Amino acid sequence: MTKTYLDMSMSLDGFVTDPDASSQTPSEDPGRLHDWMFARQTPADTEMVAERYARTGAVVIGRCMFDVGFKPWGDPPPFRGLPVFIVTHDPKPAIPMKGGTVYTFVNGIDAALTRAKEAAGERDVGVWGGADLAMQYLDAGLLDEMELHLAPIALGGGKRLFDRKRPSPIELTCTRTISTPAATHLRFRFTRA
């Protein structure tokens, strides 16, 4: 059965972007939050990335993340051929990329998830960011799991993952912990009431 999981790298102080990141001025480097995938990747981190791609049949991201990432990701983009659904209020025609990935624009989180599940087959759907989209899926109760990569740094600024008040607590269960120098990889299952 297909699961929908959120996958985010977050600092200890709760930020998911570097202080200077925005769609207007994207960071020049991949950022300290993602050291575990780049500058300080260990074999355990590499395995984490491989596992993520192996489980995933389709990816959903937000429009802001797409706008920030489109150019630096390049062509072929680093999605290893997976279909990517971009949630936006202003859909435009799909963009086929080298390597097999197609960027498809969909209006609304429900419609995007439906499309992604169709495309994923037996595999899982990964919500890979950014923070706004993540919180929309969280608030809608559409997530089954969360993969949180906790970077051992207090950034002091940026965009928070959990930036709003919510009316009632959300319960999770930690089902796996893997610690590497650049991240503590935490897997959570959302507890349904």
Added chain:
Amino acid sequence: MTKTYLDMSMSLDGFVTDPDASSQTPSEDPGRLHDWMFARQTPADTEMVAERYARTGAVVIGRCMFDVGFKPWGDPPPFRGLPVFIVTHDPKPAIPMKGGTVYTFVNGIDAALTRAKEAAGERDVGVWGGADLAMQYLDAGLLDEMELHLAPIALGGGKRLFDRKRPSPIELTCTRTISTPAATHLRFRFTRA
């Protein structure tokens, strides 16, 4: 050599108090953040508490935490005889409690840490909260370690541990991870430049 460590229980969304906690209206229950010490304590959590007391020679807390805790903690308080130094701008005479703990009021984080280190002997000094005091010690670069007990819940409100912007990132190294049903216990060492 005496270490100064911060010890906090925090939700996944970064809160260290329940949404309704304040010095005026303390929560009636110990709160979901501390389930690992109360309602859902497992042997591994019990060991964590025992280890914390074994390493600690003196405790430093903030005035707000003291005001909230004084009555519910009772007499004897749950400090197992450890001396407790309360940072306040308005010191008052020390309060000896049953069981050996003395509440001593000290003006300023440096003075409180000096007094606590004298009292701790060879053992460590624990900064046990609240969030304001924790951030003061963090900003002053006076912490050697952080014990973060990450509760698998998004509270949706309360007081944030990391509530302010800071000029530059703070680097840490995760040195231990222990996962129990009610908390992921993370130990960090602060990386000195």
